[in-house]
Amino acid sequence: MAQRVTAWVGWVWFAAFAILVSGLFTLIAGAVAVFSPKTVVSWTPDGIAVVDVSTWGWVHLVLGALLLLVGFALFSGSGWARVTAIVLVILNLLAQFVSLPVTPWWSLVAIALDLVILWALTVHGDEVARANR
Template structure:
């Protein structure tokens, strides 16, 4: 049986490059926030909360590192890399959603890119596995 590879496989390579890009974005944002001594006031229904930006920076830093590793692993076309990437992209979407009040435009752009990456991995990822098998 001949394996046919269509142009849709390119979307998975796009997703791998997208993961690298989003991961690097997170690494830069995480580094800036992790080493910041700034605190943010957040108004809640219960009162005012003081949020330490550096703690949230470490979350972005670790998530960014994992996204970069998953992006490189995705170039191999393995199923575990695709499944891991899907979980990490969803986690990144949640992290960006939480960051919406502080960085609204940046978060919306990254969430939109995450959606395209998620679509590419879920819809076209299996074809890459078949083409490498």
């Protein structure tokens, strides 16, 4: 029995565009962290925390570039692109949690966007392959 493509396939196209945007902003955030001062001082209730952001900047640069690549690959509807996108979005989600003390507002926006992307790819991701047949 052939499964039909529903209008929910639009969520996967949204996820692909959102991954492109998220990848671009992650790339920019990584570049800013790499080329900015090497440490960030954060005030906590327990005292002062000094965070070296250059290493995380490189992580964000690589992750942002990979997100851009997989975002473009998602438009093909291939299964490997969807699985790779899910893995990279989960890694980006974790990286944003780690970056939360340094860039709280952007990290919260990125976390929310990553959760919507994950939902779209896991619930409706297989419809893209059917739509491209």
